[in-house]
Amino acid sequence: MRYGMGPEVLRDVSFSLEAGSLQLLTGPSGAGKTTLLRLLYLAEHQTRGLISLFGKDISTLSKAETPMLRRKIGVVFQDFRLIEHLTVYENVALPRKIAQEDERLYRAEVEELLEWVGLGQRQNAKPATLSGGEKQRVAIARAVVAKPDLLLADEPTGNVDPEIGERILRLFLELNRLGTCVMIATHDQNILDRVNARVFRLGEGRLTMLPPKPQHLAF
Amino acid sequence: MLTFGYRKLQLMPSESASGATLHIIIAVMNFLACLTLGAVLTLSDIASGWSRGLSASMTVQLAVTDQISAEDQTDAAMRVLQSWPGILRARALSREEAASLLEPWLGQGNVLQDLPVPQLIEVQIKSGEKVDTQALRAALGAVPGATLDDHKHWNEELSGFARSALGVGWAVLGLITLATLAVIVFATQAGLNVHRDIVEVVHMIGAKDVFIAREYERHFLWLGLRGGLIGLMLSLVTLMGAAWIWDRAAGPGSSAFTPHIMASPWHLLWLILVPLASAAIATLTARMTVLRVIGRMP
Ligand SMILES: Nc1ncnc2c1ncn2[C@@H]1O[C@H](COP(=O)(O)OP(=O)(O)O)[C@@H](O)[C@H]1O
Ligand SMILES: [Mg+2]
Numbered sequence: 001m002r003y004g005m006g007p008e009v010l011r012d013v014s015f016s017l018e019a020g021s022l023q024l025l026t027g028p029s030g031a032g033k034t035t036l037l038r039l040l041y042l043a044e045h046q047t048r049g050l051i052s053l054f055g056k057d058i059s060t061l062s063k064a065e066t067p068m069l070r071r072k073i074g075v076v077f078q079d080f081r082l083i084e085h086l087t088v089y090e091n092v093a094l095p096r097k098i099a100q101e102d103e104r105l106y107r108a109e110v111e112e113l114l115e116w117v118g119l120g121q122r123q124n125a126k127p128a129t130l131s132g133g134e135k136q137r138v139a140i141a142r143a144v145v146a147k148p149d150l151l152l153a154d155e156p157t158g159n160v161d162p163e164i165g166e167r168i169l170r171l172f173l174e175l176n177r178l179g180t181c182v183m184i185a186t187h188d189q190n191i192l193d194r195v196n197a198r199v200f201r202l203g204e205g206r207l208t209m210l211p212p213k214p215q216h217l218a219f
Numbered sequence: 220m221l222t223f224g225y226r227k228l229q230l231m232p233s234e235s236a237s238g239a240t241l242h243i244i245i246a247v248m249n250f251l252a253c254l255t256l257g258a259v260l261t262l263s264d265i266a267s268g269w270s271r272g273l274s275a276s277m278t279v280q281l282a283v284t285d286q287i288s289a290e291d292q293t294d295a296a297m298r299v300l301q302s303w304p305g306i307l308r309a310r311a312l313s314r315e316e317a318a319s320l321l322e323p324w325l326g327q328g329n330v331l332q333d334l335p336v337p338q339l340i341e342v343q344i345k346s347g348e349k350v351d352t353q354a355l356r357a358a359l360g361a362v363p364g365a366t367l368d369d370h371k372h373w374n375e376e377l378s379g380f381a382r383s384a385l386g387v388g389w390a391v392l393g394l395i396t397l398a399t400l401a402v403i404v405f406a407t408q409a410g411l412n413v414h415r416d417i418v419e420v421v422h423m424i425g426a427k428d429v430f431i432a433r434e435y436e437r438h439f440l441w442l443g444l445r446g447g448l449i450g451l452m453l454s455l456v457t458l459m460g461a462a463w464i465w466d467r468a469a470g471p472g473s474s475a476f477t478p479h480i481m482a483s484p485w486h487l488l489w490l491i492l493v494p495l496a497s498a499a500i501a502t503l504t505a506r507m508t509v510l511r512v513i514g515r516m517p
Contacts, residue, residue: 043423045517063428063514070425081420098426142424 001035002047009035011205013049017183019149022176025185026192027202033185034078036202037152040183041075042066054149071099074148074180078155080139082127088138089114089123095146110145117141117171133164140168144175151175153184157191169195241406242446245497248399249450250457252392253493257458259388260486266381273370273377277342277350279309282364283335293338295362300342303358305350312339337364396500403443403501407435407508422516432509436502443501447494454490 001010009032017023025033038044039051042058051058053069061069074095082091092114096106114120117137127135136159143151153172157165169191176182186192192199199210279300281292293311300309312320317336344350352369359365411418421431 041423043517067425067427070423075423077420081416081423083417083420094421095424098421098424098430 001032001039001044001049003035008047008205010039010202010207013202013205013207015200015207015209017150017181019181020176020179022173022182022195022197023184023200024192024195024197025183025200025202026187029187031202032205033187033202034154036207037075037154037183037185040150041073041152042070071095071146072149074143074146074151076136076139076143076151076153076156078158080127080135082135082138082142084127087124087126088119088130091127091138092141092145094142099146106145110141113141113145118167133160136160136164136168140171144180148180151180151182153182155186155188156184157186157188162190165190238442241402241442242449244402245399245442245446245501246449246453248395248402249447249493249497250453251450252395252497253451253454253490254457255388255391255395256489256493257454257486259385259392260483260489262381262384262388264483264486266377266385269377270374270381273374275344275346277344277352277370278368279340279342279359280366280368281338281340281362282366283337284364286363289338292362292364293340296340296359296365299355299358299362300340303350303355305345305348307343307345309340309342312341399497399500400504403439403504404508407439407505408512410435410438411509411512418513419516422513428510428513431513432506435505435509439501439505440498443498444494447497450497451490451494 002008013036025036027033035044039046040053045059054072056065056069058069083094086094089110093103093106093110096110097103111120111123114123117140119134119137119141122130122134127138130138136156140153140156143153151172156168156172160168165188172182172184173195184191201208201210279296281289281296283289284292287295297309297311300306314336317339320339321336350369352367352371356367359367418431422428
């Protein structure tokens with residue numbers, strides 16, 4: 001994978017994700033973690049190589065199939081990407097709305113999810129009035145609200161203090177326990193030390209895989 | 220549109236300055252389109268009315284000649300005309316009628332007494348029928364001094380003029396449409412640029428292109444319709460004002476010649492189609508622009 005005429009960012013990368021599995025993606029800043037996730041959530045096309053998602057080669061996806069595939073993937077963007085003129089509730093409900101579900105079917109679920117991430121009282125707030133940690137949780141709630149099969153989180157604890165970071169992490173592990181395949185890109189040593197998961201390490205365009213360390217206990 | 224209860228997810232600002240500017244542009248475009256269409260319709264009505272009048276009649280002119288007396292000349296011509304197939308009626312104009320026709324050129328007075336004025340015969344053709352003018356001309360050749368004027372020359376001149384004026388009218392309408400398209404494309408792209416981050420997120424979350432396009436379609440549908448109605452209203456006021464001024468300038472009695480801009484209800488119907496076309500053009504253009512821009516996103 002390369003951007004425009006730039007150097008190849010990802011070169012020797014080969015892996016497969018099992019349904020319901022948990023993995024961490026690490027590597028120094030600029031190693032290509034975000035790029036790899038962007039490839040997985042179809043924000044970029046690979047310049048060479050093969051990517052298949054849910055058993056389908058993504059280069060053969062039709063215009064009609066792409067949105068359907070995207071709806072199976074929840075993304076926590078590194079910069080949140082909340083919609084400023086919508087409230088917290090509306091931001092979180094957006095994926096369900098886009099899937100053209102009836103609001104009566106998901107209203108309670110969205111409210112419950114907001115309670116769960118500790119934003120029950122801030123439903124009608126606009127993103128501009130939220131703290132970094134609160135925005136992070138809105139972004140996460142939006143990523144999981146449609147019960148995706150694959151959750152991709154880009155530095156989800158990068159902008160928050162350790163306590164909130166820990167809460168967010170617990171949330172991901174809980175989701176994973178409920179059957180979602182989770183991939184978290186992070187260079188937070190705390191997460192790497194404490195989570196019992198496969199670790200993908202990116203460096204110089206290459207991906208190396210480290211097996212889970214059984215001596216570490218997950219939360 | 221995305222509605223949460225009564226709230227909407229607006230991808231486009233509805234009350235922005237660019238909204239007002241766009242409304243003005245679209246209204247002006249519609250105003251010009253309505254005026255042009257009004258002119259085109261009126262002109263084609265007038266032209267076809269004239270042409271119908273001209274081809275429904277002919278004139279036979281009997282020049283004063285020594286070979287035959289005026290009465291015999293008229294009788295001979297009338298005999299040919301009255302039995303001719305396709306002719307409804309032939310009527311010799313009285314001297315008074317001839318005098319009134321010539322009045323604008325010769326002025327009032329007893330000029331005709333002193334002048335050898337040709338006798339005119341007005342010939343009306345049965346509606347829907349054609350007269351073999353060549354054969355008729357030959358038959359009238361037997362009457363000394365008789366010539367047939369079938370108004371062909373005038374008719375061709377008039378329809379040539381009408382055709383080119385109508386062509387100009389349609390070309391102007393085409394240009395107005397083109398300019399409107401360009402404005403809508405430009406405004407849609409600007410809207411997409413301003414809200415690029417929102418469009419991208421919604422796109423990444425799995426919104427279909429047509430879903431995003433619908434937001435813009437709705438916005439531009441109302442823009443096209445509102446701008447169109449304002450333009451239509453202004454043009455109606457202008458056209459009626461023009462008709463009124465025309466009527467006054469033409470004076471009483473000449474109303475038969477006045478092109479009644481608002482005379483036909485069909486014209487009004489055509490004009491009402493302009494804002495509808497404007498709304499349709501705006502909607503479709505916005506849709507195609509959005510689909511093209513989003514189609515380029517990964
Ligand atoms: N949109 C882009 N255009 C050009 N180069 C980019 C773009 N995004 C990232 N890169 C480059 O790709 C490399 C990997 O970036 P990134 O995937 O963001 O790394 P990480 O997330 O691991 O910090 C960097 O060298 C960066 O400069
Ligand atoms: Mg990154």
